[in-house]
Amino acid sequence: MFEFIQSKDNPKIKLVRGLLEQASLRKKNAQTVLEGAHLIESLIHHYSNKNTDCKIQFLLCTESALDHPENQNALDTNTAPVYIVEPSLYQKISQLGESTPLMAVINFPKLQDAWQIDCDTLILDRVQDPGNVGTLLRSAAAVGIQQVITTIGTASLWSPRVLRAAMGAHFSLALFEAVQIENLIDQFQIPVYATSSHRPQSIYQLDLKTPCVWILGNEGQGVHENLLDKATAVTIPQPGGQESLNVAIAGSVCLFEMMRQRL
Amino acid sequence: MFEFIQSKDNPKIKLVRGLLEQASLRKKNAQTVLEGAHLIESLIHHYSNKNTDCKIQFLLCTESALDHPENQNALDTNTAPVYIVEPSLYQKISQLGESTPLMAVINFPKLQDAWQIDCDTLILDRVQDPGNVGTLLRSAAAVGIQQVITTIGTASLWSPRVLRAAMGAHFSLALFEAVQIENLIDQFQIPVYATSSHRPQSIYQLDLKTPCVWILGNEGQGVHENLLDKATAVTIPQPGGQESLNVAIAGSVCLFEMMRQRL
Structure with a gap:
């Protein structure tokens, strides 16, 4: 049901590393990484409010973190693919250290000059x-x-x-x-x-x-x-x-x- | 006129390193390190207002930074000893990177329970x-x-x-x-x-x-x-x-x- 990722050369792992480390890649792809259940839940919450153009592309998680209570809301309401990453590999790419493993690659909107001229x-x-x-x-x-x-x-x-x-x-x-x-x-x-x-x-x-x-x-x-x-x-x-x-x-x-x- | 310090084993260098890195030493000595002219000037300014119990013990500086305009106020109004540190040694202990070299070891007051009960x-x-x-x-x-x-x-x-x-x-x-x-x-x-x-x-x-x-x-x-x-x-x-x-x-x-x- 889930695809397992064990290699640091997996294209998804390479993408996540690149997005975490390189501003140029984030800009080129209009993609970034959300780390931790809280941020991912915030995004999903705004989905349901139809208030954002951000879209989750996929989630990365360790197998044990799949059942962690902290991750349940984010995982239950998510509709994007979830990939299971070998724990030591996850630790290598994570910037959050000891928090419960969960991260999402998202597309963010590139807005151009079309701001409103009469709002706060x-x-x-x-x-x-x-x-x-x-x-x-x-x-x-x-x-x-x-x-x-x-x-x-x-x-x-x-x-x-x-x-x-x-x-x-x-x-x-x-x-x-x-x-x-x-x-x-x-x-x-x-x-x-x-x-x-x-x-x-x-x-x-x-x-x-x-x-x-x-x-x-x-x-x-x-x-x-x-x-x-x-x-x-x-x-x-x-x-x-x-x-x-x-x-x-x-x-x-x-x-x-x-x-x-x-x- | 100034004492030069070239060795990492100099007691003043050891003290500064310890105070920068060890909370326990700061607490034991009631001493800390101010890095950069701005903080040192702030302290000296409050000296003249007689509004602080902090006291500068000594300053560390590189030779070229002695004449740097940014350091002039702090150096001119200071009355504590100034030691000249060899630049590569100063860089090793500094936490501020590229700013103009100047740091001070100060004693800070240990206040005990004698706060006011009727002020903000x-x-x-x-x-x-x-x-x-x-x-x-x-x-x-x-x-x-x-x-x-x-x-x-x-x-x-x-x-x-x-x-x-x-x-x-x-x-x-x-x-x-x-x-x-x-x-x-x-x-x-x-x-x-x-x-x-x-x-x-x-x-x-x-x-x-x-x-x-x-x-x-x-x-x-x-x-x-x-x-x-x-x-x-x-x-x-x-x-x-x-x-x-x-x-x-x-x-x-x-x-x-x-x-x-x-x-």
Whole structure:
């Protein structure tokens, strides 16, 4: 009933390794790997909501993990082929160490420039750290943002580290990657805010009850001046006198303030 | 004028390596290592504010980095001995890779149970990830919190990774580590809030204008029930339907909401 895989030269194993390690292959194939039952369940959950264009191609699992309770939901609701991998081989390709073995190869949608110009949007401008990018996707999904756009230089959205930090947020967002946004930002018909240190306007002075765009910038350099020029620069007050905030924190504070005003 | 160090067996090099790698040695000596001019400057800045009990014991630098502009502030305002390390040896002990070489061995204060019972306080209950712990210290300092208490099981506050993520926040906070807080939480004379998913009370319903205590819990398990029982459990609304937030995000959203109410 299941096909067994024992060789590291099996084409499926080679594909998984390549997708885990090579951004270029992920981009070329528009495929990535989800590791762990939680991420795979998140995707399947959004299938049933018809809210994602991601598709599972196949699952890899060890024989003993087939019956593990943690994997049951993901395996029971999955309709793609499942391949059983010899445990020591699975350990060699896994990036998650001791968690229950289960991974999926998925196709992800390559969205092109067809974003909406009047809905809540998060723009990440050269945010480099995958943990920051994933965390920002998670916060965006939590407050109900619909779309996220990244510029060239932002960590690749479908990398394993971003996927892990985002905890399934990818599947409820429309994601536009590596966009040259400077020339397109004027399309937005709603207010555009960019966070920046030492600006007079506080985010708490903004009326955020209607849709808006948030731009967050590179960890060291902030938002590029070409973008900053086309946005309203706003600051999060810091009475304690720290000079700046982690970008994932700054972005999340902005997004949750927006959400608070709409409660 | 400067002493040169070329041998990996030099006692100062051995000390730095030990402090970078061994939590037990950091604890025994009450010493740690600050890497990079930014952290060292943060500490020196707080010296001049007389707001820290940390003391620099000595600095390590390469000869060429002595004249590097990035290091000038830290070197000019420092009064501790500076040792020049042979570049290939410095590279072997550094954890920061390509940044400008400069590190400091400092003594940090071991604070014992003498926290204030009526001022804004952040309690971290078994928060394991050093990045989360450091980021929470940075947010706490940014909003002007005075003290942070951690339980046993929380990442060691003076580890290099926590120090890097906190970006100097350590030096404006009173830090109490590895405290058995369950039996002491009743001492606080102010409201105590613990974040927890799926609770009816939203943080946005709270009056946060007067001092309070925030408890944040372990990444997987949340706040321990022994602590939760002695606190008011509160939730951050998530209309987007994500099941939980990263603990550093959740904590920062709470702290900035408190700050917002006091602006």
